[in-house]
């Protein structure tokens with residue numbers, strides 16, 4: 001369908017650029033940049049996500065390894081592992097795969113913040129988050145997809161469904177920030193954030209009035225045909241494992257029915273997710289290059305003191 005906005009071509013373009021950057025890095029420094037994933041236990045969806053990231057990393061030429069402590073690992077054990085990776089000079093990026101097992105869930109934020117900002121490939125640490133929330137791969141992916149559509153979002157009614165710190169909130173910020181200085185295509189929209197506590201009537205009314213809906217709730221069948229207007233643009237960020245299966249994932253939007261009214265709509269799977277993986281690897285290369293520069297600068301300073 002020509003109104004379906006697939007992630008693959010966008011992801012491929014980003015990955016091609018990553019490959020060029022990676023080749024250049026290897027040529028210059030005679031080593032592959034390295035991304036280490038920390039997977040606690042063996043959550044089936046997490047394993048699949050890791051596999052996808054691994055595959056893309058291989059294609060680009062990034063070394064990817066998985067540290068996989070047992071499910072019942074203690075908080076202290078994970079802290080130790082993160083610190084070891086922080087201090088390991090051969091590691092350019094650390095990825096803490098979420099969600100953590102139940103007994104560690106309350107420690108998620110604390111463990112995220114243990115990762116050194118220089119190796120924080122997800123852009124979650126306070127230092128990176130405060131500097132720019134568009135470094136977060138899924139936010140960057142939404143940005144890339146909107147740029148692909150090529151329509152300015154200025155003055156448009158946008159509904160973002162979901163308000164979480166690392167997904168909904170930074171996406172809302174991306175769409176509402178001023179573009180006066182950057183001259184960007186994405187930004188300056190009128191953004192409404194809907195969330196769990198938004199009264200259903202309001203929720204439906206805002207969606208019906210939206211030029212662009214970005215759904216990041218993780219609730220299948222949340223956005224239905226009667227809730228959207230003609231020519232709406234829909235970016236479906238939500239991913240839920242459909243019940244009884246390990247491998248079938250669905251988005252928040254009733255794709256088949258909403259597609260009929262949409263100007264553009266992203267599918268799940270095959271939409272935002274693929275672009276997110278590409279954006280993650282883009283970050284890894286940025287971090288790897290930044291680390292070399294920083295080490296060089298430190299050396300210079302030391303030589304002069």
Ligand code: NAD
Nearest residue numbers: 138162163164167195196216217218237238239272273276
């Ligand atoms: P979360 O559970 O932290 O947040 C969900 C948000 O949705 C909350 O703010 C909540 O208020 C809102 N919400 C829940 N039910 C709602 C309802 N019925 N009506 C309106 N709002 C509702 O999850 P998250 O980490 O923000 O992730 C959101 C979704 O995005 C998940 O499905 C996750 O798997 C997916 N995700 C996808 C990618 C990707 O690359 N495609 C990356 C990150 C997250």
